[in-house]
Amino acid sequence: EVQLLESGGGLVQPGGSLRLSCAASGLTFRNYGMTWVRQAPGKGLEWVSFISDSGDITYYADSVKGRFTISRDNSKNTLYLQMNSLRAEDTAIYYCAKDLKFFDIWGQGTMVAVSS
Amino acid sequence: QPVLTQSSSASASLGSSVKLTCTLSSGHSNYIIAWHQQQPGKAPRYLMKLESSGSYNKGSGVPDRFSGSTSGADRYLTISNLQSEDEADYYCETWDSKGIFGGGTKLTVL
Numbered sequence: 005e006v007q008l009l010e011s012g013g014g015l016v017q018p019g020g021s022l023r024l025s026c027a028a029s030g031l032t033f034r035n036y037g038m039t040w041v042r043q044a045p046g047k048g049l050e051w052v053s054f055i056s057d058s059g060d061i062t063y064y065a066d067s068v069k070g071r072f073t074i075s076r077d078n079s080k081n082t083l084y085l086q087m088n089s090l091r092a093e094d095t096a097i098y099y100c101a102k103d104l105k106f107f108d109i110w111g112q113g114t115m116v117a118v119s120s
Numbered sequence: 121q122p123v124l125t126q127s128s129s130a131s132a133s134l135g136s137s138v139k140l141t142c143t144l145s146s147g148h149s150n151y152i153i154a155w156h157q158q159q160p161g162k163a164p165r166y167l168m169k170l171e172s173s174g175s176y177n178k179g180s181g182v183p184d185r186f187s188g189s190t191s192g193a194d195r196y197l198t199i200s201n202l203q204s205e206d207e208a209d210y211y212c213e214t215w216d217s218k219g220i221f222g223g224g225t226k227l228t229v230l
Binding site: 039041048049050051054063065099101104105106107108109110111112113 | 152154156158163164165166169179180209211213214215217218219220221222223224
């Protein structure tokens with residue numbers, strides 16, 4: 005069974021940092037690009053970032069560019085999202101998803117709350 | 121870049137059918153989209169990829185009650201024989217240099 009499992013969420017103060025992880029199993033992780041999508045409380049889905057299968061191509065939403073960094077370790081089947089200079093508006097559930105688009109596999113999400 | 125427009129809410133009776141719409145902005149009527157379902161308190165779930173031709177490919181385990189169709193810039197998700205578990209938010213999604221989601225439709229099963 006293909007599974008994506010996020011971790012690393014929590015409560016952080018404005019201006020702080022957090023690193024999210026997404027552990028993949030049941031698929032050949034190195035063959036797929038991966039995406040982060042977030043959902044603020046009571047709101048819709050927002051695309052955040054993408055990384056190619058080899059990690060050499062990355063894309064970011066304007067709202068996080070310069071503050072967030074996506075990366076991956078194919079030897080560990082794990083995707084990461086380093087989040088710096090966090091703001092209240094970054095408060096959301098963060099999901100990892102398989103592929104560049106038309107995400108056919110989603111993780112269960114990890115909650116990030118930015119508050120003093 | 122395209123904008124995806126969805127009605128904020130829809131409702132239909134148990135056992136009936138409902139057709140949800142996702143409209144692509146002008147000049148983007150040929151875009152492929154995907155439909156995702158998000159039940160309350162759960163992660164999104166992929167339903168299908170839907171092309172401008174109207175052909176669609178459903179995800180693993182998606183019931184036959186779910187189907188897709190197209191008319192011009194409109195992309196439809198039809199759910200037949202509505203069940204209580206179909207009460208959820210439904211999002212359409214596409215890509216153009218970045219991921220794009222519609223605002224979502226909250227479906228209530230009466």
